[in-house]
Amino acid sequence: MLTFDAPTLLMVNAVFNCFGALVWLSLALVLRIAPRAAGAMAAAHLLLVPALLPIEVSEWSGWWSDLLKLLAMGLLTLGVRQLLRLRQTRLDIGLVGMGGIVVLLVQALADHALASLLPTAVTMTLLALLCCRDVLIGAAPGFRRLVTALMAAPFAALALVNMVRIAAALNLLPGGELMLQPRQQSALLAGLWLVLCLAMSTGLIAMVLQRLIARIEQLTRTDTLTGALNRRAFQEQLQLLQARRRRGHAYALLMIDVDHFKRINDQFGHAAGDAALQHLVAVLKGGIRDVDLLGRLGGEEFCLLLPDTRLNAATEVAERLRQRLHLAPLRWRDQQLPMTASFGLTTGQASDKDGSATLAAADAALYAAKRGGRDRVCIAEGPKP
Numbered sequence: 001m002l003t004f005d006a007p008t009l010l011m012v013n014a015v016f017n018c019f020g021a022l023v024w025l026s027l028a029l030v031l032r033i034a035p036r037a038a039g040a041m042a043a044a045h046l047l048l049v050p051a052l053l054p055i056e057v058s059e060w061s062g063w064w065s066d067l068l069k070l071l072a073m074g075l076l077t078l079g080v081r082q083l084l085r086l087r088q089t090r091l092d093i094g095l096v097g098m099g100g101i102v103v104l105l106v107q108a109l110a111d112h113a114l115a116s117l118l119p120t121a122v123t124m125t126l127l128a129l130l131c132c133r134d135v136l137i138g139a140a141p142g143f144r145r146l147v148t149a150l151m152a153a154p155f156a157a158l159a160l161v162n163m164v165r166i167a168a169a170l171n172l173l174p175g176g177e178l179m180l181q182p183r184q185q186s187a188l189l190a191g192l193w194l195v196l197c198l199a200m201s202t203g204l205i206a207m208v209l210q211r212l213i214a215r216i217e218q219l220t221r222t223d224t225l226t227g228a229l230n231r232r233a234f235q236e237q238l239q240l241l242q243a244r245r246r247r248g249h250a251y252a253l254l255m256i257d258v259d260h261f262k263r264i265n266d267q268f269g270h271a272a273g274d275a276a277l278q279h280l281v282a283v284l285k286g287g288i289r290d291v292d293l294l295g296r297l298g299g300e301e302f303c304l305l306l307p308d309t310r311l312n313a314a315t316e317v318a319e320r321l322r323q324r325l326h327l328a329p330l331r332w333r334d335q336q337l338p339m340t341a342s343f344g345l346t347t348g349q350a351s352d353k354d355g356s357a358t359l360a361a362a363d364a365a366l367y368a369a370k371r372g373g374r375d376r377v378c379i380a381e382g383p384k385p
């Protein structure tokens with residue numbers, strides 16, 4: 001028959017933490033995913049293991065098992081912040097963690113009754129609250145609010161358990177002695193600890209997976225050379241705007257093609273050509289709004305989608321972009337290479353089914369700009385402001 005006594009639960013937790021350390025180590029060393037954060041997580045899991053082993057209560061329930069716990073929690077808090085890539089100082093974690101450890105050691109040396117309970121519980125509470133806050137503000141936008149809340153919940157629960165322990169230690173909680181028993185003697189605490197460890201790890205692994213998925217998604221949607229949207233992603237966005245167009249929302253489409261690009265390649269080499277494309281994208285991005293979408297259709301041909309923009313405003317944007325590029329030569333090695341582009345402009349028409357007619361109209365306008373002498377903006381025939 002299964003018995004869920006404290007030593008068994010702690011042993012399960014120890015095995016789980018060893019496994020957790022292995023998983024994080026593999027992420028850090030083999031897969032090179034968030035290596036620093038994963039390294040901190042692996043160390044946190046490993047540090048917890050000795051505190052969970054069924055060694056004599058008197059020997060292990062004291063201050064140094066708590067010291068390991070605090071170190072583990074400090075590393076976990078650091079790992080969470082690194083995993084979430086929050087640009088915050090780590091001073092708060094260092095101060096809380098080191099403060100708790102110093103008080104713990106001073107009390108242990110003074111052989112104080114309940115030597116380690118209060119500093120450990122207070123420090124664990126503060127670190128768990130920091131983790132909780134970091135998850136709430138730093139979880140990727142890809143996560144829905146409920147999922148973010150679920151990931152933060154185990155940290156909030158850990159803070160709550162420790163607050164209850166503090167209240168019990170200060171005799172503020174009737175019947176609170178239950179929460180003060182050494183974990184090796186309390187199946188309740190050992191079980192609680194196991195559930196919290198499992199829940200925290202599951203949430204953190206979900207975060208890593210989300211990060212990976214976001215990275216893969218980004219790779220499949222962007223052009224690696226310039227960082228602009230690739231053709232497929234651009235077509236998707238065009239179709240979305242076209243669907244909105246049928247509901248009455250205007251948009252403009254600008255097709256852009258570098259003038260005499262082949263010459264740059266031929267005279268200065270392919271690397272200079274690549275640098276020219278990156279330069280073009282930097283110049284264009286510097287002159288558009290965050291909501292505008294720049295895509296690379298292929299070669300030196302780019303397309304810009306301007307949501308909620310009518311022809312008059314789009315013409316101004318196109319002219320401004322043309323001038324910006326005209327005035328910003330490419331710096332290649334010790335030379336300045338003049339660069340211009342031709343622009344074909346149109347606006348989305350409600351009669352267009354999937355955006356392809358709009359694209360064709362912009363292409364025709366671009367062709368007219370090339371024929372007209374390049375370095376100019378041409379508006380497709382048909383669209384009126």
Ligand SMILES: Nc1nc2c(ncn2[C@@H]2O[C@H](COP(=O)(O)OP(=O)(O)OP(=O)(O)O)[C@@H](O)[C@H]2O)c(=O)[nH]1
Binds near residue numbers: 263
């Ligand atoms: N360096 C570099 N060159 C590319 C890339 N993609 C396409 N090209 C080159 O871009 C050049 C395009 O040349 P053309 O289509 O003749 O256009 P162009 O020289 O800009 O002439 P116009 O458009 O008429 O002004 C070709 O030589 C392609 O090899 C790329 O990713 N990097």
